[in-house]
Amino acid sequence: MLALAALAGVGLPLGLAPFDFSWLALAGITVLAWLISRPQSAGFSFLLTFCYGLGLYGAGVYWVFVSIHTYGNAPVPLALFMTALFVAFMAFMFALPFFLARRYLFDASAMLWAFPALWLFNELYRSWIFTGFPWLLSGYSQMDTWLVGWAPVAGVFGLGFICALSASALVYLRSPGPWRYLPIAACACLWLLGKPLQTIEWTQPVGSPKQVALVQPNIPQQHKWDLSWRQPTYQRLETLSRDHWDADWLIWPEAALPTLLSDAQPFLAEQAEQAAATRTSLVTGIIADLARRYHNSLVVLGQGSGIYHKQRLVPFGEYVPMQDQLRGLIEFFDLPMSVLHRGPSGQSPLWLADTPVWPAVCYEIVYPDLIAEGSRGANAILTVSNDAWFGASTAPVQHLQMARMRAIETGRPVIRATNDGLTALIDDRGRITAQGERFTQLTLRGQTQPMAGQTPFMITGSLPWWLLSIVWAGAIRLRQVRAQNQA
Incomplete structure (x- = not known):
């Protein structure tokens, strides 16, 4: 499972330039959504997301080594150590929100539908904390798909949220009952709507x-x-x-x-x-x-x-x-x-x-x-x-x-x-x-x-997405508490 999580993390950098395998980025996010929604302890959930982060940043920011060794004149062993330390730190920062949510807010059954909010919050806070490192955001993987029509409205964070929502909907297809098709149908509408949005002249x-x-x-x-x-x-x-x-x-x-x-x-x-x-x-x-x-x-x-x-x-x-x-x-x-x-x-x-x-x-x-x-x-x-x-x-x-x-x-x-x-x-x-x-x-x-x-995004910025991530997670938490009280 841990190796699968790391491999899924590599999918996102491969979805970015110069590779542009947009489907591979979405597949990696979907695998992560499935992994963290399985019954497991908060500690193992942390390990899964940490390994995903290792794959994400190991494949995505390896070029830090070039700066440290080639132009910073650090010896190869030291440059490798410093690069690995940076990758591990970023992987830890990636895993932290998922761990805290699983430890204090959601049980495994709620993690699947909390995933879009957690993914959105994760990308937002990594772009802000300690001045931010807004690299490897998932929305960039959809630069050349219909989904990019949402960018003037929702920005790159909105595109990432739709990717995470689609990942949860794909995992939900494994559930029994006819309702399992409803989330994926809603996500399909969001993707299809991106095409006509591209025709709007915002400026x-x-x-x-x-x-x-x-x-x-x-x-x-x-x-x-x-x-x-x-x-x-x-x-x-x-x-x-x-x-x-x-x-x-x-x-x-x-x-x-x-x-x-x-x-x-x-x-x-x-x-x-x-x-x-x-x-x-x-x-x-x-x-x-x-x-x-x-x-x-x-x-x-x-x-x-x-x-x-x-x-x-x-x-x-x-x-x-x-x-x-x-x-x-x-x-x-x-x-x-x-x-x-x-x-x-x-x-x-x-x-x-x-x-x-x-x-x-x-x-x-x-x-x-x-x-x-x-x-x-x-x-x-x-x-x-x-x-x-x-x-x-x-x-x-x-x-x-x-x-x-x-x-x-x-x-x-x-x-x-x-x-x-x-x-x-x-x-x-x-x-x-x-x-x-x-x-x-x-x-x-x-x-x-x-x-x-x-454009609408110029007016609102990312504030609506901060609010959505909090409200979405809060609503799922409230629903879970009510279900526990009725049990």
Whole structure:
């Protein structure tokens, strides 16, 4: 049983990019629903869900090893240990809600119909606790199925809930009696309704399409902060931009300039002058040093204005928890960008000429509520990243997939500029209209159409799903208590 649970956990990562076996993700969730609804102790239920988590995160975030070993210079045994520790911790966090529910709320007979609420709560709280790790959410596995029509209404969490509800309905088919077909019929209606939902125009074009040029410099990560590479990096950015100053928007990726904002002023002044002369909006990533605090930032030069400081930082990559105890132990805890500070909430969009654009630096694009809230006052979404940290793993491909989901949830085009791929232009329906090759120096040209209006998910965010998970579980608990009192 434990091996089966671990194998089922592997199904979800295989349902995500680049594999996209959506049916396999649903099958794995169904197996878990069946396993935890069997008569067993709370302790064994914990073991089952923990093993599922091991399969889920072992197959889904193995790329952490690349960051720790290849770019953090940790020896292979230590990198393997740290990766295994991270996987085990995430598996524990996955199993915890199921254990607590089985121990204190539900008996085995109630777990099947509590499963959708528990699954939903599990994905929500893992995206929030300790700043959240909203990776490997089940809704992404349905990006290219009819179910994605629900994304502008319910977001990625809603898609995950429908998957879990369908899993419970499939397991319920094993029950005796004619009523066993009713839940699966209701779920089938939800899936079928996704198709007409895809035809609804939740947002509308505003203004004219913008010509966009995205620079992908492909700077090797091991040389990113090498002083000897500073001038070659400047030259590469200038060379790749030289023939594209006629674009409305020219975008350089996250931390494109390997220096501080204060030190880069002479170079930035030259680029601002060029951008102003061609009426171009130039956006670049840079480390901003303000009042003795360092931020992973975006600045607008030329035709436009604004500066944005990243709000959601990556633990160990951009800041070190318990830094007084950890710094100096191994080189991984002393990475060049691990001294950053969190940007304030309530920041304004960037203005590229007359168009407000909501920025998301790297990891921020994976937070549905952050993007939905920020993009209410914007007509497009700009995300920049440096996925060189993850090498040739599946992480950058999944990162792009999540950016596509943000486009669908908000009805906004997403512009994605990266250091070494995958640079892309995504329309308001989540379709990739232009994409650059990985590990290549290039400038990707295309056009994007700003959009106005709001999708239902932009208005509500994930709050209804928090409430639904609590109310659903509470109703099942109340029904169980009444049944016990009548017995």
